Amino acid sequence: MAYMDTLPVLEGTKMIVIDEGLDVMYAESLIAGWLHAWKEKDPNYSIDLLSFSDPKFWYDNESGPLISKNIHLHDYYTININEVVKKDLENLEYILKTVKLKPRNTVIVNCLSSLILYVGLAKALWFVEKLSKQVSQLICIYRRDVVQKVPAIETLGTTYVKLEKFTGISSINNLIYTARLIHRKLGGSVICQTEIIKQESTSYQINTEKIAIANAHKSEANENQAMKIESSFRIEMNAREMEQRDKTPLPYTVNTTNTSRIFYHPDDIDDIDEDDPDDDLCF
Structure with a gap:
């Protein structure tokens, strides 16, 4: 079963982290494809886009992936040089106050990497944790x-x-890439799989296909079978040979009821002296 086309409406997707590859800059396109799932679930859905990496005029292009009347842009990238910039932490607290909790709203941070460069890793993670608790997704x-x-x-x-x-x-005409998904369900189980994603370059409609892992297991089994050491002679035993082996008595199990004794025959050079049996050792 494939999940990527309707992932944001899947139960338990409270916080999604999209990790872009260096040559796969399709996170915004993927989110644009999810707009169809949000709209189908709730026509009055609301999305707040917090931009820390791109200025507002980048989103003014009508052909951009994240252009929709349901998406509200908050530009935190463009700096007004006429205003005094406060401390980073105070700025983040101001954002938390302005992005109010709504019944069904999704907030997009674009992007986390730029936010880390702006305020540092510790403050960025603090901000993300606080924000995730006051928004729906x-x-x-x-x-x-x-x-x-x-x-x-x-x-x-x-x-x-x-x-x-x-x-x-x-x-x-299509965007084609793969997505490796790790999702922790509310019950504790984990979904872990890889899917192929195909998106039309204008509508961003998502068509996805799960990559089966059975072939990988089969190839691994075949590889292990090929690595099996083969002998030039037969080392297996048939049923008759195994029966004969079981009936063959072992030497050390014969006459096990008798008492064991040690018989010692002294040599000619042995000096049997019970008072000093080691005098011949020259101690």
């Missing part, structure tokens, strides 16, 4: 080309999606 875009890899980034949220390059045949 949080989606963080993480770009590995902006900042060094955050340790254990796949454990930050409830759902982790790593975008990777598709190694098969590409299409001119």
